[in-house]
Amino acid sequence: MARLLKFNIFRYNPQNPESVPHMDEFVLEETDSMTLFIALNRIREEKDSSLQFDFCCRAGICGSCGMVINGRPGLACHTKTKDLPSEITLLPLPVFQLVGDLSVDTGSWFREMYNKVESWIHTNKEFDPAAEEERMENEVAEAIYELDRCVECGCCVSACGTARLRDDFLGAVSLNRVARFVIDPRDERTDKEYYEIIGNDEGIFGCMGLLACEDVCPKHLPLQEQLAFLRRKMGITAIKNLFSRKSCK
Amino acid sequence: MQTFYTDVLVIGAGLAGERAAIEAGQAGFSTICLSLVPARRSHSSAAQGGMQAALGNSAMGEGDCPDVHFEDTVKGSDWGCDQEVARLFADAAPIEMRRLAHWGVPWNRVVPGRSKYFKGGKEFEKVEKDENRGLITARAFGGTAKWRTCYVSDGTGHSVLFTVDNRCAQLGVEVHDKTEAIALIHDGDTCYGAVVRCLKTGELRVYLAKATMIATGGFGRIYPNTTNAVVCDGGGHVAALNTGVVPMGNMEAVQFHPTGIVPTDILVTEGCRGDGGTLLDVNEERFMHIYEPEKAELASRDVVSRWMTHHIREGKGVKSPYGDHLWLDIRHLGEKHITGKLREVYEICTGFLGINPIYQLIPVRPTQHYSMGGVRTNKDGAAYGLKGLFSAGEAACWDMHGFNRLGGNSLAETVVAGGIVGRKIVEYVRGAEVSFNSVVIDDAVARERSRINGLISGTHGRENVYKVRAAMQDSLNRGANIFRNDADLTACVQELQEVLHRARRVGLASDGLGANPELSAALKIEGQVKMALMVAYGALQRTESRGSHNREDYTARNDRDWLKRTLAYWRSEGDELPTLEYEPATTVFEIPPGYRGYGKMDIIPMDGQEAGAADQSGAKTGQADQDDTDPAEAKGDE
Amino acid sequence: MTVETSILAGRPSKWDGILDVCQMLSGIGLILFMWAHMILVASVLFGPGVMNAIAEFFESTGMAQVGGPLIFLLFLFHFLLAARKLPFRFEGMKIIFSHAKMMRHRDTWLWVVQAVSAMIILIMGSIHMWVVLTDLPITAAKSAARIQGGFWTGFYLLLLPMVELHVGVGLYRIGVKWGLVKTDGRAGLHRGERILTLIFICIGLATLIRFWFINTLA
């Protein structure tokens, strides 16, 4: 009764001089509540123990398991085979450096991103252990968290045509990160300072509004709204800059 | 081969590791964190519930203070914790939460006014004060006298980890992700760093440091069913125990949870039962009322787990390709309730199981959840046995959890301990004169290299690593689970010893080139089996019940003989069993052992203590009701 | 990966924001023009006299003589701005095509449609403008003569849908890029854009048909 699932999986081990990129086929019998996490582990344990892929939380929380599933970037651990046709094609996420098979190096990409957008609170205030915390409205906190929910899976970057065309494009995830700090009252950066970071074609003005980012984001972040918010804000800043002589560096 | 020199090497970039790294970074020391996965994917990110700190800002937390938190923690630990450490923790936790707020954590805040809350499926009302508007708020969690769990919506661990990692990036703390520490470099006296395998290329590297810290999280993956991430495989513990001189504390203290979903063991809240959910067996019949006529499904966590396990063993489990399980039935609660109050459960079921709990049954089974035991350290976080080696977080047995950790206390521990231990590391590095002995380093590298070559070429055999691992997990699952007894534990130890022999004969089926995953598994399997033996053997020797350690044949908590901590050593590589030593659970008693206020009351008092101390609890007789949470008020089971 | 990013290379990034705003404004300008243009040309549906009258109005006020070239400049300006985003190397085109194919994602395909239609418009639009503007004044009869010649029918039958597609997608894109709609408004905007495109193509076709039945000797 159970379906036979045919997996076409991208294979390439850059560390093996004899390895060439190719697709391997594996067949598994489908079981109840099977996810790609279960399927891939079974393939590794039963059929080919060298198969590389990344999982960590297997609960859709950590963002480790981004891969291209039948053409679309998504999280493998919360993809149920039941929702897929019996032929399943798995590719590693593009844009990121390939480690092997389905595993890519998102870590280096994101570390660079943190430094580019200075992904931390900029403040001159010192922490005082004896003082009460600074107050914040709960709605503000929730709005920040809404953007903080990103799990850095990289799906939005891999799905973005702009990012694939130009590797210096920051991608929706980084821009969303900036938006997170823009709305955080603790961050003292001004619009002009943000403009220095994202007010260019590597940043917000590089985005062509393809919206694949929004459509694949497994956490359903409001990326389109955030990108638009930044575009308006930075657009206005650009015009202001133009008219205020002082700002011309 | 690449060699990295750094002042501080932190193995593990979860909350504990990064929090400590920040202290080192702030003090101006070069710091490198290693991690199997990019830092933010560490398991800390999976903790959704929250972290405890006695800020006392919310209405239901009014009057809370570190003293009350301390008391809850000690009681939770079933007096197994080090009270000095628990005190350090409770006092520092509020400051640490505020510090996190300063760094950018979007804590939920107090909203003044009336609001409703649920307890045991019933609705109550509370009023938040206007003067507390905008302060960090708290929610309820199991086992606590007050609401003191600070939270960020449903992503506390995630948000805090992102913030802490941001801070690391700001300070220039390096994180080398996709790296795996496979051995410590030491001379039996001092630790000099680690031999590390790069998980991008498979190459070996050497990291030399004045101070090394193990913050590798829990080791749930030595069990077959666990809520832990797949990277929580005890790799850091293996490196430590392989030194032969660093002991593991209280390895038998393992926490379980009654309702993990099958197959992937993601946790669903006990609140399901609190709200009227029932458990069904293979015939889709209820069974809890047979065992617990009064409370049925509403009996406490451990009691329910016990009968679930029992019922499955009676052959009443539902067979599945993933092992036997039972059903959780919440269909009768109705769509509104399920998609409203139990939304999380609904989302997990539809998202990961493809099951709609409004119409379908949810497959569940008891599952491993938290490791109280780990690398034994003193209150400064310095590991026993080696100078220059530290540990914190779930990996460590710093020992504020004793035999049962409270929900929300572990995440708080990571940052509090990370901060405290981080500062101690800074002190240590300031005073440290370290010269690296190249013979020691070369030896360590040569040993790992030959181990790798041996595995690839099958020098010792061709046992399949995945099969050996499954055998270990299965054995531990049967013998050292929620309920333990002499016969099962004895059998388990014997089986594990056989598995140990097999583990020593593992060889690869694949070529082992590059970041080969089979090689990663093979490199640590022997160490994992040794850990499993520490758990099982420690549990066998401990002839009492305390916290999560439930002996069916010794149901009393025995403060006379067992108010002590197990220290398990693997003295020599070829040993067949760990060497166990014991030390007093605590040297300071702020609160003498007594009744926890809930659960079991069967206590053998320690010498010089009146038997009556335990008797006050007499009102509540009955079951080995060891639990920190009643499902009726459960929320804080994470 | 090599990338052809810009023909305006070397500019300080301070200008990127201005350029993006200009791109949007030039797009809107062109859309407004195309609508005005539509009124002029489609007015023939009400009779050649109406069209002639409108054309005459434009010419007598000098708007055709001055406005025409200005539109041509706007057209070029828009092209230059948009070209920053277009892959001119084969490599880039291959990437974006295979990407769109892999993803089977509507908005990504729409961009491809926009880019391809843009190149066609660039060439055909230029020719068209040259032909019309060097042969002033505009009269319904002249236009009809051109169209009845046959070649121009085919020409417009290609240019017309290209322009309308480009305009439709362009409008949609401005909406989402600048946040005139939010996530939940996207589907609606899509529908609106498709209906608009269809209506305009229909009017255009009707106009072309009408031109066929105008007596060029009148």
Ligand SMILES: Cc1cc2nc3c(=O)[nH]c(=O)nc-3n(C[C@H](O)[C@H](O)[C@H](O)COP(=O)(O)OP(=O)(O)OC[C@H]3O[C@@H](n4cnc5c(N)ncnc54)[C@H](O)[C@@H]3O)c2cc1C
């Ligand atoms: C499902 C779930 C929910 C939970 N919810 C809560 C909650 O609500 N509240 C609460 O207080 N607690 C909760 N906990 C417990 C809590 O999350 C953990 O105890 C805590 O996050 C552990 O943090 P850590 O920093 O010690 O380790 P981790 O965050 O697990 O980090 C370990 C790090 O070590 C690295 N590492 C491991 N091995 C190696 C190696 N060999 N070499 C190099 N690096 C290595 C990993 O890559 C990782 O970076 C929950 C646990 C689970 C499983």
Ligand code: HEM
């Ligand atoms: C009558 C003619 C034209 C009209 C009405 C028009 C209109 C528009 C509009 C409204 C946009 C959206 C602007 C934005 O996203 O900011 C746009 C985008 C674009 N146009 Fe045009 N355009 C015309 C001609 C051209 C020509 C000749 C080209 C040249 C090659 C061109 C290339 C592009 C490209 C590539 C984009 C996409 C830019 C991006 O996604 O960022 N267009 N156009």
Ligand code: HEM
């Ligand atoms: C100032 C510039 C322009 C003038 C004066 C102008 C004028 C005209 C005229 C007179 C016609 C009728 C047919 C003919 O005479 O051949 C026409 C048709 C057309 N023009 Fe233009 N045009 C201009 C610019 C453009 C541009 C920039 C485009 C698009 C890129 C364009 C697209 C079309 C199309 C598609 C038709 C066919 C109309 C239809 O079928 O309804 N024109 N134009």
Ligand code: SF4
């Ligand atoms: S924004 Fe969404 S798709 Fe992009 S990295 Fe974050 S979670 Fe993934």
Ligand code: F3S
């Ligand atoms: S897909 Fe790319 S182009 Fe912009 S809208 Fe998303 S970042």
Ligand code: FES
């Ligand atoms: S494994 Fe963590 S999101 Fe899939």
